[in-house]
Each structure stands twice: as C-alpha cells, then as structure tokens.
Amino acid sequence: MLPQSSILSFIHDTQFNDLPLDVVAMAERCCLDLIGVTVAGRHTDLAQIITEHAALFFAGNKEISAIPFSGETASPVGAALAMGMTIDAFDAHDGHRLTKGHAGAAIFPALLAYSYCLAGNKNKIDGCEFLTALIIGYEVSLRAGIALHATACDYHTSGAWNAIGAAAMGARLLKLSPEKTKHALGIAEYHGPRSQMMRCIDHPTMLKDGSGWGAMSGVSAAYLSRSGFTGAPAITLEGDDCAIYWQSLGQDWEVLAQYFKPYPVCRWAQPAIQAISDLMKKQPIDYQKIEAIEIRTFHEGVCLAGYNPQTTEEAQYAIAFPVAALIVRGTLGAKEIAPETLNDSIILALAQKIILSEGKEYNDLFPGERWADVTIKFNDGKKISTPATCPIGDPENPLTDDNILTKFYTLCRGSLHKKTADNIVKSVKELKSETNALSCLLELLKHPVSPKECQHKISD
Structure with missing residues (x-):
C-alpha cells in the first residue's frame, strides 16, 4: 500500500520543476478549454440562477472571490459553486473515461476561488504554482474517482470525487499541516455529493454532474479544516481496497488521459x-x-x-x-x-x-x-x-492545439472582445514563464460576459 504520507507529500511537496513537460502542457490546454466553456455556459439560465444564488446567499466578508465573467463576487465557497455549475451548464468540458466524469469542472473553479482570495489577502501565488496546484487537483480527483467507482455500489456524479481534489489544492495553497490536510480530504469526501448519475441521465435537469457542489464541498472542506473542523479519514485514499489506485501517484499521470469534447453534449x-x-x-x-x-x-x-x-x-x-x-x-x-x-x-x-x-x-x-x-x-x-467509430478528442486521437484554440475562440464569439480573448490566450501561455501572467489572467476573467456591449466581437 502507498503510505498515506506519500499522498500528503505529493500534495504539499510537489514542485513545478518536478512536473513533466507534457503534463504542464496538458494543464495549459485544460485551462484554456475550461475558460472557453465558462464563457459559453454564462449564457444559460442555469448559470444566471446559480450566480445570483451564490452572490446573495454565499456573500463574502473577509474572504472574497470573483465569480468569473459575471461581474459578481462571493465567498470562495460560493464562487466555486457558481463557476463549477456554469461550466457544467454547457457540456463541452474535458473529461476522463475511467472516472466516467469530469475533474476540471470542479477543480478549476476551486483553484480560481482560492487564487482570488489569496490575491485579495496579499498572499498571491504565481503561474507556476497555479499550474502545479491544478495538476495536483486533477491527479487526486481522478484517482479518487477511479477508486470510488471500483468500490461503491452505485454510479455517482463527478462531484462525489472531484471535491477531494478541490480540497487537496486548498490544503496546499492554505498551507495546512499534514494532519489538517487529512481532515480536509475526509471532509470533502464525506460532504461531496454522492448523487446518482443515471438519475440525471433519465431525468435531465439543472442538477447536471454535481461538479458545482463538488467544488463548493472541496473549498469548504479546506477552510473548515483550517479552522479546526475534523473529518478524517478519506476512505477512497486510505482504504486498503483503494491502495492500488494510488501506487503510481507522481509517476504515472492521469491528467494525460483527459479527453476534450468537440461538441457540447454528453x-x-x-x-x-x-x-x-x-x-x-x-x-x-x-x-x-x-x-x-x-x-x-x-x-x-x-x-x-x-x-x-x-x-x-x-x-x-x-x-x-x-x-x-x-x-x-x-x-x-x-x-x-x-x-x-x-x-x-x-x-x-x-x-x-x-x-x-x-x-x-x-x-x-x-x-x-x-x-x-x-x-x-x-x-x-x-x-x-459507418464503421465502428470512437470520438475524436481521446488521448489516442486527440484534438490538436489548434483545435483547442479554435474551439476557445468559437465559444467566446459574440461574448468577449477580441482583444480580451487574445489576452486570455496569451496569459495562459505565459503562466509558466511570466511573473505577472496569473495576475493578468485573474483580471481578465473578471470581465463580464455581455454580448450587447461587445462592439468589436470575434468575427464569424
């Protein structure tokens, strides 16, 4: 069994220079793709309702985060909820076959919520740390998802396991002790929404894949643990029957198994x-x-x-x-x-x-x-x-970088000024090399999506 201390060490001790180049490149692709999906999701009724709900009922006080592309703010817990459900509202985000679900829809909103909050408290992180935390979030989420599907009797939504990755990132960024990190992971696993995925397939509503609630649960777990709330253990990390799914952590990278969708449907x-x-x-x-x-x-x-x-x-x-x-x-x-x-x-x-x-x-x-x-x-x-066909976008037949870029601009068309979209692309590319790239990106993501005000739209 992989000692739990190894999982905690992966969360807290992994450095940007430890990460393979292809893993970093995948994180950049995920960032840009998820930002584009957020822009598109912002136009849905679901996103409007959840953003108003978060701004009203999850208002921040000392800890405040922006809700991207909305012009609204909330607590980091509320901001993660709103953005997570906004991504989930437009079914074009990245996914992972063995988890039968999506990590990025929760961990990217959670990471942005932490980042805005840290920046507001003059404790901001740089782009390399942002990418490192994102990769840690993916790796912990995806392995927790595989472990959950292998050990649970029902098929749960992504929020049931991506909450754990959201908490892992928070434990790192909030510099929780190993003991408090264990509790954060346990709180996230316990409070994560073990909602039934096939119920949403049979009766599709705004409940979607649970990722908004996963993001909210994970961020809440990290802050609760910081305050002394207890919740260990997380059995998908510590259970003997789950050990096999953690043995190659930090050696084999599940994030490289992400797929990207060319179409906004399941x-x-x-x-x-x-x-x-x-x-x-x-x-x-x-x-x-x-x-x-x-x-x-x-x-x-x-x-x-x-x-x-x-x-x-x-x-x-x-x-x-x-x-x-x-x-x-x-x-x-x-x-x-x-x-x-x-x-x-x-x-x-x-x-x-x-x-x-x-x-x-x-x-x-x-x-x-x-x-x-x-x-x-x-x-x-x-x-x-037709012959037997599998969709493009899988690791074996991936979308190219140009495909991802085209998809991003297509999703932003009519919603963002061309200059804003260009600067988002530039900032994502520079996260690992430019000191101020993350600060620039966070500012750009505050730009409200408002098609009526776009005079210089991305051309058709």
Whole structure:
C-alpha cells in the first residue's frame, strides 16, 4: 500500500520543476478549454440562477472571490459553486473515461476561488504554482474517482470525487499541516455529493454532474479544516481496497488521459455524432430522403435517448436530437442545443426516425472505450453504414492545439472582445514563464460576459 504520507507529500511537496513537460502542457490546454466553456455556459439560465444564488446567499466578508465573467463576487465557497455549475451548464468540458466524469469542472473553479482570495489577502501565488496546484487537483480527483467507482455500489456524479481534489489544492495553497490536510480530504469526501448519475441521465435537469457542489464541498472542506473542523479519514485514499489506485501517484499521470469534447453534449453521444460527422465529410446527406437511422452503441449511450428535449439540459444529455440537428444543420454547436432550437420541427421529425440499440461488443469495452456505428436507410431503399467509430478528442486521437484554440475562440464569439480573448490566450501561455501572467489572467476573467456591449466581437 502507498503510505498515506506519500499522498500528503505529493500534495504539499510537489514542485513545478518536478512536473513533466507534457503534463504542464496538458494543464495549459485544460485551462484554456475550461475558460472557453465558462464563457459559453454564462449564457444559460442555469448559470444566471446559480450566480445570483451564490452572490446573495454565499456573500463574502473577509474572504472574497470573483465569480468569473459575471461581474459578481462571493465567498470562495460560493464562487466555486457558481463557476463549477456554469461550466457544467454547457457540456463541452474535458473529461476522463475511467472516472466516467469530469475533474476540471470542479477543480478549476476551486483553484480560481482560492487564487482570488489569496490575491485579495496579499498572499498571491504565481503561474507556476497555479499550474502545479491544478495538476495536483486533477491527479487526486481522478484517482479518487477511479477508486470510488471500483468500490461503491452505485454510479455517482463527478462531484462525489472531484471535491477531494478541490480540497487537496486548498490544503496546499492554505498551507495546512499534514494532519489538517487529512481532515480536509475526509471532509470533502464525506460532504461531496454522492448523487446518482443515471438519475440525471433519465431525468435531465439543472442538477447536471454535481461538479458545482463538488467544488463548493472541496473549498469548504479546506477552510473548515483550517479552522479546526475534523473529518478524517478519506476512505477512497486510505482504504486498503483503494491502495492500488494510488501506487503510481507522481509517476504515472492521469491528467494525460483527459479527453476534450468537440461538441457540447454528453460524451456518451459523441461516438455516434462522430460517425455521422465523418460520413458527412465524405458525401452529402439529404435529410429529406432519410427513412430511418439506426445507431448501435453501448448501454449508457442508449439511455441518453432524447427524442424531444424540452430544455437545453435535456438536449445535452441526449443522443437522438443532437444527431438529427447535426444532419439537418450540418453543424453541432451552442445554437443547436439552445432553447430556441428545441422546437425545430424538421430536427424533431428526423429525431423520431432514429432507432437506438446496444452492441454487446461496445458494452464490453465501456468505460475504457466508447464506440458506435450508424446505418442510414433512405426512402429509395439505399443504405449507407459507418464503421465502428470512437470520438475524436481521446488521448489516442486527440484534438490538436489548434483545435483547442479554435474551439476557445468559437465559444467566446459574440461574448468577449477580441482583444480580451487574445489576452486570455496569451496569459495562459505565459503562466509558466511570466511573473505577472496569473495576475493578468485573474483580471481578465473578471470581465463580464455581455454580448450587447461587445462592439468589436470575434468575427464569424
């Protein structure tokens, strides 16, 4: 078993120069991608409601953090909650296959909340420490998630385990003692939302993947422990049956197994979407001539269904509607899952022609791999079929840096001035080399997203 002291040492003693270059590069990619998703998420009703809630009911006093892109402030606990749910509101953030969920949606908001608070108390950190803490947050979260899925009887949302990574970062940045760090991790694990993920799949609402509550729980845990609140042990870190998941901590890097989404919908839908997208690049598809679309994928993907979504949350946790929208409109972005699109009669009619079924071979590969194949039948009797397809963005077929950059600018289009977006990109790139890069980034993220005021928008 890896001694618990080794986990604590990883949290507190890891230095930026200890980190492999590819791990640092992945952290930079995650930063930029998550910032873009936050901008897009800011336009949702979910984000508006949770931000008002955080500003009103989690107002800060001595400890205050900005809620990015909102113009509002809250306590670090409230700011983490608001940003975590804002990212979760737009399902385009990074993820990890073995955890069946998302670390960044909680730990990035938590890290920003700590950073704003430290800066306000004249105890600011630099970009290298910011990236180091982010990587520690990812590694602790992802291993806790793998351990939880291996030992728990139910499938819990990401908030159940990414709360632990949020607390780990707080323990480091607040310079908690080893004993208080143990309690912070235990508090976060105990208070983390062990919410049932398949409930949200079956009944999609604003509850989403629990990451906002995970961020809130983790940040709260760190501050509670600093005040003397006790909560150890964290069994996903200390339990004998979980030891195997921590043995390579600091040697093998789970953050390198992150995937990035090209489409703002559940990753489980994306193998089928990718298959259709690949097919459309080879030949035009006239939706008016389609008789039926047969999609074979794994069980959890079939559970998405989503023939007639009533909200953007239902559209994001769907497979039929996004596939139909892609075929009809030729693209699948924010507009295709926006509320005003959900009554598009053409898309809805095509969605009704989609038949979903499970492929045993795909069930056997899940969650380590996600696959689908599609057959389209036309009214004249012709058929076209795709090969078994997995989505781009996985570690084996990653999005390029240019893809990530394009995605970022696309998500910011119409919401941020071009100069603001450019400076965010510049600041993220300079985190590891420029002393003031993090301070500049934190200021840039305070810029309210307000499309009506953008006179020099990123061009279409």
